[in-house]
Amino acid sequence: MIAMGAMDSMFKDFKLIAGRPVYIQVQDYMKHLIIKSALQGGQKLPSTRELSTLLKVSRNSIIAAYAGLEDDGFAYAVPGQGNFVAMTTPGSVTVASRPMNWQDHLSGHARLAEELDLMKRGIRAEKGTISFTSIAPDESLFDLDNVKRAFMDRMAVEGNVLLNYGYAKGYKPLMDYLRLYLEHKGVDMKGKDMLITNGFTEGLDLVLSALDHRHGSVLCENPTHHTAIKNLKLHGFGITGITMERDGIHLGELEQALAEGEYDCAYFVPSYHNPTGIVMSPEKRQGLMKLMAGYDIPVIEDGFNEELRYSGSHVSPLIATAGAGNSVIYLGSFSKVLFPGLRVGWVVADEELIYYLESLKRARTIHTSTLDQSILYQYLHNGNLEKYLKKARAEYKRKYELTLACCKEFLPYTALSGDGGLHLFVAFAEGFKTRELLEACRAQGVIFTPGDQFYTDGGGQHTMRLGFSRVRDAEIRKGIQIIGRAATRQLMG
Amino acid sequence: MIAMGAMDSMFKDFKLIAGRPVYIQVQDYMKHLIIKSALQGGQKLPSTRELSTLLKVSRNSIIAAYAGLEDDGFAYAVPGQGNFVAMTTPGSVTVASRPMNWQDHLSGHARLAEELDLMKRGIRAEKGTISFTSIAPDESLFDLDNVKRAFMDRMAVEGNVLLNYGYAKGYKPLMDYLRLYLEHKGVDMKGKDMLITNGFTEGLDLVLSALDHRHGSVLCENPTHHTAIKNLKLHGFGITGITMERDGIHLGELEQALAEGEYDCAYFVPSYHNPTGIVMSPEKRQGLMKLMAGYDIPVIEDGFNEELRYSGSHVSPLIATAGAGNSVIYLGSFSKVLFPGLRVGWVVADEELIYYLESLKRARTIHTSTLDQSILYQYLHNGNLEKYLKKARAEYKRKYELTLACCKEFLPYTALSGDGGLHLFVAFAEGFKTRELLEACRAQGVIFTPGDQFYTDGGGQHTMRLGFSRVRDAEIRKGIQIIGRAATRQLMG
Structure with missing residues (x-):
C-alpha cells in the first residue's frame, strides 16, 4: 500500500x-x-x-x-x-539476446529502394519556404461536403459490405462506373478488363512484375516521371530514353530505337507529361501507335492527369487510339485530379493480362481499400467530378497563366514547356546547373525540383520543374522573381 | 436532322x-x-x-x-x-494492329502467382451453401454508427489533410496510438519503429522483399498460414516446416532444424495459429525466444488475432518476450478483429529495418489510405475497440463452443484443435482424404477448407479447417452433422 x-x-x-x-x-x-x-x-x-x-x-x-x-x-x-x-505483467519477463546487425540481413533490393528513394535524398525546406516541388492538388479546392455525403450515402446502402473483405479485382460499382467512363473516352472495352490498385504506383509495380524480362530493357520518353524511372530500375530494367519534342516524343528517334534494340515494354505519358507538362498531339498519338503496331511490345500508358486538360477538343488516350488492339496497358488514377489520400488507381488491359495481375495483386495487398473505392464511386455517381473539374480546371488554368507570365518576366530560360496541368518545365542554357541554383534559392527561402532526376541518361542538369498547384499567387510571383535573380547572377558569374 | x-x-x-x-x-x-x-x-x-x-x-x-x-x-x-x-469523336480514329499474345509476355513470377492463387483454385459454392471456409469477421457485429462517427469526427478535424498525400510511414496519430498500444502489450519500443501497410499481407510482402536471400530458406510452423506459404514461395524461399504440438511449435524439432540448416528468417504465428487455432503457451514463447536468441535469424511474428483471446491472463507477443532485443519483426492488423475492408496493418521492428521498409513501401504503394488510417485511429481513440472486443469475444466464444460441441457430437475425428478465435482444425485418421470428403459434402451444400493447403510438405491430406465466424448457429449444427455423416460413410467405405 x-x-x-x-x-x-x-x-x-x-x-x-x-x-x-x-x-x-x-x-x-x-x-x-x-x-x-x-x-x-x-x-x-x-x-x-x-x-x-x-x-x-x-x-x-x-x-x-x-x-x-x-x-x-x-x-x-x-x-x-x-x-x-499483477506479479508478472506484460513485458516483465524477457529473453536476453545479442543485438542483431540489420545491415547483415538486408537484400540488395531493399538497399536499391532506399538509394533511389528521392524523399530520402530530397530537399528539406524550412517552414515559410516557397516550395515549387509539389504537384499535389491544392487542398483548398476539395469539396469536403460532397466527400462526406458520398461516404454517408454509401454506408447507408451497404456499410457492412464495405467494412468486410472485398475482391482483389475491385469494388464492382466503381469498376462499372469506370468502364463506362473509359468507353466515353473512346476505349473499346471488348476483350479488356480492369484491376483496381492502390493508386498508379501499385498499378505500375504490378505490371512490371507481370511482364517478362527477357530483354531487360524498356523504352520511354526522356525525361520522364521519376517514380517510373525508380520502379523500372527496381525491377531490373535498363532504360532507353527517347528525346521529347514540343508536341511529344521524337518519333524518328523512337523508330530508330525500335529498329536497333529489343524491349520488354514501352512506357509513355501522353497527357501532361511529367516533368515537361507537354500534351502529346493527336497526330503524334496516331503516329506513335502506328509505329508501335509494327512491334510486339506492350505499351504502358500513364494516363496522368488527362482529366485536367483545359481545352475543349478531345484527345484520345493511346488505349483508345489502339482501337480493338490489345497491346496497351492503361494506368489511370484521379489522385492528382481529385484526392491523393484516396489510394485508388486502375489498370485497364487485355483480360488475359488482368487475370494474372489479379493474382499478383491478391498476393501483395489482397485488395484496395473498399472504403476508398466506395467513396470514390459514390462521389462520381453523384456527379461531383464534373463540377469539381470545372472549378479545378479554372483555378489551375489561372495559376498556370500566372506562373507562365512570371517565368517569361523573370527567368533567363532558353526553353519553357507545359500545356497546363500542375507544373511547368524550364530549361536554361546548356552547362547551367539547376542544383547550384537550388542551393542559392533555398538560402532565400525558395525551392523547386531539379530536372536531372527525371532524366534516364544523367542529362537535364540545366532544367527544373516548377509545380504551382499548391503555391499562393503572391508567392508564385515572389518565388519566381527570386529564382530569376539567382539564375541571372549564376549565368553572369 | x-x-x-x-x-x-x-x-x-x-x-x-x-x-x-x-x-x-x-x-x-x-x-x-x-x-x-x-x-x-x-x-x-x-x-x-x-x-x-x-x-x-x-x-x-x-x-x-x-x-x-x-x-x-x-x-x-x-x-x-x-x-x-462531332465529325471526329473520341475513339473513332484507331490504329489497326496484330493482336498481342499475352502468354509471350508474362513473367515466371506472374505465372507462379496465378498458380499459387487459392482463390482461383478454390471451391465455388452455390448460393445457400453452408460455408466453413471463411475466417472473416461476422459483419452483423460491426458497429457502423461508431465508424460513421469516427469518419465525421476526423473529417471535421482535418478533412483536407486526410484527402491529400500522406506519409509512407503512416498517419501519425494512428502510429502514436499504436505505439502506446504495443507498449501496453509489453513491447519495448526503444530503438524500434513502425510502418503502416495495406494490411498484414503487404507487411509480409515488404519484409520478405527487404530480407537477404542468401540461404534461400525459411523456418516456420507446419502447418501454417497459406498466404504466408504463398508469399514465401513467390519470394523464392524454400520452406522448412516444424511440427505443431498442442501448445505450439515443437521446440526439439526446431532446435534440430536450427542446428542443421541455415535460414534467412523464421515465420511464426503464436496466437490463434492458422490453421490449427492453437495459442502458443507463455512457457513455449519463452522457450522459443531463448532458442532463437542463439541464432542470428530474423523472426517474423504474425500477430494474427491475438486481440480475440477470450481468456483474462495476458500472453505477451514474441516481440515483447524479446525485450530490448531487435530480432523480431512484428506484423499486426485489426483486419480480422475489426474491419477487413479497412486495409490497415503495421510492421514494428528495429528502426534500421523500418528505414528500408519505408523506401520499399513508397516504391510500391506510396502510402496506405489516409482515410482508412484516420477512421481506424478515431475509432480507437473514441474507445470503441474495447467495447467492440467485449461484444465480439462473447459472440465468437459462444460460436466456438457450439462448433466444438457439434464437432465432438458428430465428427469421427482423431484430433481437434483451436483455443478460440474464428476457426477449429480437425484431423481424421491418417490416410483419410478431406478433399474427397469435401466433394461429398459440397454435393450436400456444405463446404470447408481442406487442410493440405496449409502444409509446407504436402502433408495434412487428412485435415480440415472449419471457420465458424460467419456461419449461423443452426447451420453450424446442420453443416457439421452433414460433414460427420459423410466422413463416417467415407471411413467405412
Missing part, C-alpha cells in the same frame, strides 16, 4: 483529453505506471474511492478501469482486500 | 436513375449513342426543346448536357443552327 502523499505526487500528471472514454484513459494511465515500474508487482492499488479523488474522475470510471486492467493481465482483485498489480 | 419518328424510337430506352444529376445522365446517354454510331458525325442533334420532350427532362438539363458534350469533344454548336455530332 502506498502512502497517500506518495500517491498524490504519483497521480498528479494525469490529464483528461476530450473524446476518449474516461475509464480507458485511466486504464491507459495505470498501465503506463505499471510498465514503467512506478507501480510494482504485488503492490496494492489505491481503492476505487481514493483513485477517484486523486484523478478527479467518477468512481464508476475507476471501477471500469480496474476491471479492464484485470482483463488485460495488469492487475488482480482480492475479494475484500482490493486490487493489486 | 433525324425524323421525329426515328428519334422517338431512338430515345425511348433512356431511363433516369436516382442520385445522379439529370444533365450528366443525359450526357452519358448521348455519348453512348454517339460511340455506338447510333448518332453519326455531322448529324444534327434534336433541339434542346425536342430532346427535353423526348427524354422527359427539363430543358435546362438538356442545355447543360449539350454544353458538356461540346466540352468533351462529342458535339459542336453552330450558332443559329443547333448542335451537331
Whole structure:
C-alpha cells in the first residue's frame, strides 16, 4: 500500500483529453505506471474511492478501469482486500539476446529502394519556404461536403459490405462506373478488363512484375516521371530514353530505337507529361501507335492527369487510339485530379493480362481499400467530378497563366514547356546547373525540383520543374522573381 | 436532322436513375449513342426543346448536357443552327494492329502467382451453401454508427489533410496510438519503429522483399498460414516446416532444424495459429525466444488475432518476450478483429529495418489510405475497440463452443484443435482424404477448407479447417452433422 502523499505526487500528471472514454484513459494511465515500474508487482492499488479523488474522475470510471486492467493481465482483485498489480505483467519477463546487425540481413533490393528513394535524398525546406516541388492538388479546392455525403450515402446502402473483405479485382460499382467512363473516352472495352490498385504506383509495380524480362530493357520518353524511372530500375530494367519534342516524343528517334534494340515494354505519358507538362498531339498519338503496331511490345500508358486538360477538343488516350488492339496497358488514377489520400488507381488491359495481375495483386495487398473505392464511386455517381473539374480546371488554368507570365518576366530560360496541368518545365542554357541554383534559392527561402532526376541518361542538369498547384499567387510571383535573380547572377558569374 | 419518328424510337430506352444529376445522365446517354454510331458525325442533334420532350427532362438539363458534350469533344454548336455530332469523336480514329499474345509476355513470377492463387483454385459454392471456409469477421457485429462517427469526427478535424498525400510511414496519430498500444502489450519500443501497410499481407510482402536471400530458406510452423506459404514461395524461399504440438511449435524439432540448416528468417504465428487455432503457451514463447536468441535469424511474428483471446491472463507477443532485443519483426492488423475492408496493418521492428521498409513501401504503394488510417485511429481513440472486443469475444466464444460441441457430437475425428478465435482444425485418421470428403459434402451444400493447403510438405491430406465466424448457429449444427455423416460413410467405405 502506498502512502497517500506518495500517491498524490504519483497521480498528479494525469490529464483528461476530450473524446476518449474516461475509464480507458485511466486504464491507459495505470498501465503506463505499471510498465514503467512506478507501480510494482504485488503492490496494492489505491481503492476505487481514493483513485477517484486523486484523478478527479467518477468512481464508476475507476471501477471500469480496474476491471479492464484485470482483463488485460495488469492487475488482480482480492475479494475484500482490493486490487493489486499483477506479479508478472506484460513485458516483465524477457529473453536476453545479442543485438542483431540489420545491415547483415538486408537484400540488395531493399538497399536499391532506399538509394533511389528521392524523399530520402530530397530537399528539406524550412517552414515559410516557397516550395515549387509539389504537384499535389491544392487542398483548398476539395469539396469536403460532397466527400462526406458520398461516404454517408454509401454506408447507408451497404456499410457492412464495405467494412468486410472485398475482391482483389475491385469494388464492382466503381469498376462499372469506370468502364463506362473509359468507353466515353473512346476505349473499346471488348476483350479488356480492369484491376483496381492502390493508386498508379501499385498499378505500375504490378505490371512490371507481370511482364517478362527477357530483354531487360524498356523504352520511354526522356525525361520522364521519376517514380517510373525508380520502379523500372527496381525491377531490373535498363532504360532507353527517347528525346521529347514540343508536341511529344521524337518519333524518328523512337523508330530508330525500335529498329536497333529489343524491349520488354514501352512506357509513355501522353497527357501532361511529367516533368515537361507537354500534351502529346493527336497526330503524334496516331503516329506513335502506328509505329508501335509494327512491334510486339506492350505499351504502358500513364494516363496522368488527362482529366485536367483545359481545352475543349478531345484527345484520345493511346488505349483508345489502339482501337480493338490489345497491346496497351492503361494506368489511370484521379489522385492528382481529385484526392491523393484516396489510394485508388486502375489498370485497364487485355483480360488475359488482368487475370494474372489479379493474382499478383491478391498476393501483395489482397485488395484496395473498399472504403476508398466506395467513396470514390459514390462521389462520381453523384456527379461531383464534373463540377469539381470545372472549378479545378479554372483555378489551375489561372495559376498556370500566372506562373507562365512570371517565368517569361523573370527567368533567363532558353526553353519553357507545359500545356497546363500542375507544373511547368524550364530549361536554361546548356552547362547551367539547376542544383547550384537550388542551393542559392533555398538560402532565400525558395525551392523547386531539379530536372536531372527525371532524366534516364544523367542529362537535364540545366532544367527544373516548377509545380504551382499548391503555391499562393503572391508567392508564385515572389518565388519566381527570386529564382530569376539567382539564375541571372549564376549565368553572369 | 433525324425524323421525329426515328428519334422517338431512338430515345425511348433512356431511363433516369436516382442520385445522379439529370444533365450528366443525359450526357452519358448521348455519348453512348454517339460511340455506338447510333448518332453519326455531322448529324444534327434534336433541339434542346425536342430532346427535353423526348427524354422527359427539363430543358435546362438538356442545355447543360449539350454544353458538356461540346466540352468533351462529342458535339459542336453552330450558332443559329443547333448542335451537331462531332465529325471526329473520341475513339473513332484507331490504329489497326496484330493482336498481342499475352502468354509471350508474362513473367515466371506472374505465372507462379496465378498458380499459387487459392482463390482461383478454390471451391465455388452455390448460393445457400453452408460455408466453413471463411475466417472473416461476422459483419452483423460491426458497429457502423461508431465508424460513421469516427469518419465525421476526423473529417471535421482535418478533412483536407486526410484527402491529400500522406506519409509512407503512416498517419501519425494512428502510429502514436499504436505505439502506446504495443507498449501496453509489453513491447519495448526503444530503438524500434513502425510502418503502416495495406494490411498484414503487404507487411509480409515488404519484409520478405527487404530480407537477404542468401540461404534461400525459411523456418516456420507446419502447418501454417497459406498466404504466408504463398508469399514465401513467390519470394523464392524454400520452406522448412516444424511440427505443431498442442501448445505450439515443437521446440526439439526446431532446435534440430536450427542446428542443421541455415535460414534467412523464421515465420511464426503464436496466437490463434492458422490453421490449427492453437495459442502458443507463455512457457513455449519463452522457450522459443531463448532458442532463437542463439541464432542470428530474423523472426517474423504474425500477430494474427491475438486481440480475440477470450481468456483474462495476458500472453505477451514474441516481440515483447524479446525485450530490448531487435530480432523480431512484428506484423499486426485489426483486419480480422475489426474491419477487413479497412486495409490497415503495421510492421514494428528495429528502426534500421523500418528505414528500408519505408523506401520499399513508397516504391510500391506510396502510402496506405489516409482515410482508412484516420477512421481506424478515431475509432480507437473514441474507445470503441474495447467495447467492440467485449461484444465480439462473447459472440465468437459462444460460436466456438457450439462448433466444438457439434464437432465432438458428430465428427469421427482423431484430433481437434483451436483455443478460440474464428476457426477449429480437425484431423481424421491418417490416410483419410478431406478433399474427397469435401466433394461429398459440397454435393450436400456444405463446404470447408481442406487442410493440405496449409502444409509446407504436402502433408495434412487428412485435415480440415472449419471457420465458424460467419456461419449461423443452426447451420453450424446442420453443416457439421452433414460433414460427420459423410466422413463416417467415407471411413467405412
